[in-house]
Amino acid sequence: MKKLTLPLSESQIEALHAGDCVLLSGTVYTARDCAHKRFFEYMDAGKPLPFPLKGAFIYYAGPCPAPEGKASGSCGPTTSARMNAYAPRLLDAGLGGMIGKGEMSEEVAAALVRNRAVYFAAIGGAGAFYGNAVKKSDLLAFPDLMSEAVYRFEIEDFPLVVAADCHGKSVYAKE
């Protein structure tokens, strides 16, 4: 099993191929539908996002509240396709990649190729596994969105599958 730590270099991203299983560690930022909508409002207004986009990874997820003494509650991926409308522009602005679940659009696949980025699939329904692998969590922005707020996570050995790589290949080719 390949172990990787964020941020990823261009050569590390190029070495990833659809279907590869990896364990990923490092810093990721959570964001779902509502947070993405606000990112776009910020970008349209020329305001900086809550975190530097260059090389960053967004985790499409909204955690359960953290139990006493833990960094996060259950926190598996949400369906990425809902973010099809947002991902290309963020990738063009420097986003390093995304973590979510399920197939994304052809526009997203093209943006991954264009920007040498990668889309990882986490295993949907494994919320306790991923929540337990979050070692540190900071609320960065939009607390009014509750579980949909933007959190900065330090993750350790997230089990992931390369869903769409920077060579234009997808693990979902059979669909």
Place this chain on the structure above:
Amino acid sequence: MRIIPTEEIENCVCRLARKACIRLTDPCRAALEEACARETGAAEFALRTVLENEKIAAREQMPVCQDTGMSCVLIELGQDVLLTGAPLRDAVDEGVRRAYREGRFRKSICDPLTRVNTGDNTPAHLHVEPVAGENVKITFLPKGFGSENMSRLVMLTPAEGTAGVIRTIVESVKLAGSRPCPPVVVGVGIGGSFDSCAFLAKKALTRPLGSANARADVAAIEREALEKINALGIGAQGFGGVTTALSVACEIAPTHIAGLPVAVNMQCHCVRCEEEVL
């Protein structure tokens, strides 16, 4: 006549929700173990992670999935029961409110337009069915929306018949693809009206996974649809393989001479459902 204070119903809903969100049903776990043994590559990796996940959830007392769902509460209310105390709707919502706060479950219910969260996972989706006797059966189904979003309802013509029903089920799973967290469980409503058909599909999801409909022709639809779905090649999480669905459950009701409604309610592999009889 049996008197039941609605506080007992509140406590029961709370108990069922606390239990349901942190474990898979036994038949679901068994089906996932079987699937894991027959799959390879990324699909096996996904199923292994899901099975390990439930062990972590049990050990840490954390929800198996962060989407602790819309709280679907199905009550079969014996007509010889007299309910006393707070209104039933309030008691059920209070049970949900307490469970989601105490269990530290995610609150996922919001206004459909403003998207403002209600903050406590209420209101529950409450369905009360009057039945004979003096018992109250409560079923709690925390319904995740990754799969709910992939559900469909189609008004077929009577001419399309059984073949049309099977085609609709298989086509729905194909359209959903990798998005509803396959291997899925497919709840199907056949007949009734537009709205009651959708509820039949939801009710089908509360049946023990893998159980067959008592009517032979309906059970045959379940078997044939499952076989065709598992030939689609979508597989666990969409990673390919022969396990796209764990089960198809159909519920049927008489319909109008002019129609053949079919509802397909998609459920992810994370089947959580608990029931109790008061």
